Amino acid sequence: MKVALLTMFNGLDSSYSLVNVVAEQVRMLLDANIETRILVSDICSLNKLYGIFLDKRIKWVKVCNHLDGKQMHWKNYIQSDGEVHDTFFKEVDVIVEDLVKKLADIDVCFMHDIHYQGWHLHHNIAIRKVQEQLPNLKFLAFTHSAPAKRPANPKWPFSARFAPMPNTLYIYPTQSGISALAKQYNVPEDRCKVVNNSLDLLSFVTEEVNILSKYIDMLTPDILVVYPGRLTRSKKFDKVAALCGAIKVKSSKLVKVIFCDTFPKLDISPEDYKDFVRSIGVKFGLDNGDLFFTSDIKEFYRGVPRKSVLELFTLSNLFICPSYSESFGLTVLEAASKGNFLILNEQVPALKELGSHLDAYFMKWDAKNFGFNTRENYRPSEEAYLSHHANNIVKLMDNNPIIHGKTIAKQRYSPRWIWKNQLEPIIKSLC
Known part of the structure; x- marks a missing residue:
């Protein structure tokens, strides 16, 4: 099995809590001898890796974040209607072309806030186009903040933040948020799973x-x-x-x-x-x-x-x-x-x-x-x-x-427990 973690991190500062969540998931995957890739933005520096990120088994993959030689500047699209910037869909197409190549042999892709964050709207659209070309690829869409209230009639492409994607399970860190998560993405609750954040004391x-x-x-x-x-x-x-x-x-x-x-x-x-x-x-x-x-x-x-x-x-x-x-x-x-x-x-x-x-x-x-x-x-x-x-x-x-x-x-909240009782069973259910 091969697993990719689509993070689009611009850096690996441990003060950013999501970096720590990803680090502990990487440790779980490597401990289970699963081939693991971490997908980050092409401007993410890998010169000062630390902790589990130093493990030589990790394959680091940089995803295109430039259009015509210029860096893409993400905008926080949290509205349900309106206009996107002029180069939005060109950026989407460039990202799609790159991701198709870099996810072609992957079995399961973890997406961290890709469907949730307004900053990642063009990655959200891109990954949906990637799935059309890679129909066997399965996804776990992790949401790390309180689910957003679903607007009455969201318009494309903004509606992608509230639309389900095929072959995807939606993940939240607590059971208490599952109902709200299902409502945000308009999916049955049985397509939503709990994976607690873990505490790796070691x-x-x-x-x-x-x-x-x-x-x-x-x-x-x-x-x-x-x-x-x-x-x-x-x-x-x-x-x-x-x-x-x-x-x-x-x-x-x-x-x-x-x-x-x-x-x-x-x-x-x-x-x-x-x-x-x-x-x-x-x-x-x-x-x-x-x-x-x-x-x-x-x-x-x-x-x-x-x-x-x-x-x-x-x-x-x-x-x-x-x-x-x-x-x-x-x-x-x-x-x-x-x-x-x-x-x-x-x-x-x-x-x-x-x-x-x-x-x-x-x-x-x-x-x-x-x-x-x-x-x-x-x-x-x-x-x-x-x-x-x-x-x-x-x-x-x-x-x-x-x-x-x-x-x-x-x-109960160790990486080993979370892996054996929550994350591993979910992955196995997809494959």
């Missing part, structure tokens, strides 16, 4: 976090835990794994844990301790693939940069700190500042003090206190203790609107 992170995303899925999990710390038994990585296992069993949610481990202490072999943590996680309900140590990647053998840890906290929603001893616990503040639900060791004075200010949820693990050490004896068992608290934690997280909003924004 496009805003450091290269280090992008590297990590190749090893563990950070967007799909219902619960993502990030725990940074020195790889030593006193940081109680195994207790994090155990509680996460109990949460998974109690809730049937998808749970993932990223341990950002650094500078192993020689109180135990690093590999032996990581194997032990994994075994504990599996014992309490995790799968082997649910746990990931960043030190297993050669780039992060000595740790993940602090900036990247902060970005990981933006993606996570649960922070667990069962540490045996802390003088302050800066990672607690970092996790809290990024909207994570906090679970802290109540027996550590610094964590108790800090967590009380942050409305943290407290549990009891072994701890080093001032002048003595605590040792926990769970009755009837540690499994029962973890299961009881796992149930409480899940309920509190589910009922927390901030945690809920953060999680849904990451999962």
Whole structure:
């Protein structure tokens, strides 16, 4: 399959929201291994590409925007009657001739505001003439603003902004606008589909976090835990794994844990301790693939940069700190500042003090206190203790609107979800 995105962009400034929408659609298409072309105006500079636009798989195609050597100057035709400028239809014919060649082998063409914007009236007319010559070409006509009210008796060519085109589905970013969209283009509502705008959080992170995303899925999990710390038994990585296992069993949610481990202490072999943590996680309900140590990647053998840890906290929603001893616990503040639900060791004075200010949820693990050490004896068992608290934690997280909003924004509106549940099915229905 070959897909073209007809944008007619004059530039790729990311402050223009439509550029970002197109960028994320391009990412979806490339991730699905679909040959992708982006059609832009012939005056659009491609010298400073960035982000996904740097991908070498993209085929950039410049569409004619000159007539007799002079640049076309678009006019905003939003009226329903009147006159167009003298060279309007000559410009249309030149664009048609160019587009026929550049869309000849395309299966599906995305049009972004081409039928909607008055600025694109001559592209609107042109693409209709192109379709007459390429009858097998299918179209998705995206509208990115509130649908326009249909005038009583629009005249050609202005009526093109309110007229349907064969082999075309009309797309709007929310269900609430479908009825108005159908009325604008005078089509049945079943010819109008919803494709939400997506939020590609990974496009805003450091290269280090992008590297990590190749090893563990950070967007799909219902619960993502990030725990940074020195790889030593006193940081109680195994207790994090155990509680996460109990949460998974109690809730049937998808749970993932990223341990950002650094500078192993020689109180135990690093590999032996990581194997032990994994075994504990599996014992309490995790799968082997649910746990990931960043030190297993050669780039992060000595740790993940602090900036990247902060970005990981933006993606996570649960922070667990069962540490045996802390003088302050800066990672607690970092996790809290990024909207994570906090679970802290109540027996550590610094964590108790800090967590009380942050409305943290407290549990009891072994701890080093001032002048003595605590040792926990769970009755009837540690499994029962973890299961009881796992149930409480899940309920509190589910009922927390901030945690809920953060999680849904990451999962439900990710490019992967939008592609699998909305855009891909629509494309398949056309082919």
